[in-house]
Amino acid sequence: AQSVSQHNHHVILSEAASLELGCNYSYGGTVNLFWYVQYPGQHLQLLLKYFSGDPLVKGIKGFEAEFIKSKFSFNLRKPSVQWSDTAEYFCAVSLFSGGYNKLIFGAGTRLAVHP
Amino acid sequence: GAVVSQHPSRVICKSGTSVKIECRSLDFQATTMFWYRQFPKKSLMLMATSNEGSKATYEQGVEKDKFLINHASLTLSTLTVTSAHPEDSSFYICSAPDTPYGYTFGSGTRLTVV
Numbered sequence: 001a002q003s004v005s006q007h008n009h010h011v012i013l014s015e016a017a018s019l020e021l022g023c024n025y026s027y028g029g030t031v032n033l034f035w036y037v038q039y040p041g042q043h044l045q046l047l048l049k050y051f052s053g054d055p056l057v058k059g060i061k062g063f064e065a066e067f068i069k070s071k072f073s074f075n076l077r078k079p080s081v082q083w084s085d086t087a088e089y090f091c092a093v094s095l096f097s098g099g100y101n102k103l104i105f106g107a108g109t110r111l112a113v114h115p
Numbered sequence: 116g117a118v119v120s121q122h123p124s125r126v127i128c129k130s131g132t133s134v135k136i137e138c139r140s141l142d143f144q145a146t147t148m149f150w151y152r153q154f155p156k157k158s159l160m161l162m163a164t165s166n167e168g169s170k171a172t173y174e175q176g177v178e179k180d181k182f183l184i185n186h187a188s189l190t191l192s193t194l195t196v197t198s199a200h201p202e203d204s205s206f207y208i209c210s211a212p213d214t215p216y217g218y219t220f221g222s223g224t225r226l227t228v229v
Contacts, residue, residue: 043221046217103161
């Protein structure tokens with residue numbers, strides 16, 4: 001069965017620290033990859049996405065992610081986090097299964113950034 | 116940009132009653148709508164996919180008779196939680212593809228069954 005794994009469930013950082021959140025997926029076919037962020041009490045927002053081309057993708061708010069096909073990974077990074085980055089982060093994979101495209105989410109990583 | 120309007124945002128119902136949640140695509144046609152359930156401090160679990168003009172496709176383990184999905188038009192999909200019980204209390208979110216590879220999410224419905 002297809003799945004998305006996020007290795008870190010909770011991450012606590014100080015401001016200005018670097019961030020890397022892991023994401024791996026299990027699916028042998030073509031995928032599109034996404035990172036979403038959910039701030040407390042708000043909707044999901046798209047941070048960045050990868051469809052094809054340059055495997056290093058830059059998103060909003062200084063986030064970037066790198067698609068490594070051989071590792072089935074799409075890790076999210078930010079060189080220097082801010083207190084306002086405190087949120088929950090979801091990796092998601094869009095794949096074609098059972099005759100249609102569907103979007104599957106990882107379990108999420110809760111990030112807390114301390115001033 | 117593309118918007119999916121989801122109503123109601125919050126609903127409290129008595130055990131045994133049914134609740135309908137609506138998702139409307141406001142400025143695009145949504146031939147497909149994904150329905151998710153999000154448990155507290157958990158991820159979004161894909162429940163089913165509704166397709167305009169055909170039966171919904173349910174994920175493994177999701178009760179079709181409890182979670183009725185209808186995709187009446189290119190702009191409206193509904194999820195009805197039938198004979199709701201406290202364990203059905205959750206956050207339900209819909210999502211529609213708005214481009215070949217992008218998705219737009221509704222604002223979610225917090226269902227509390229008492």
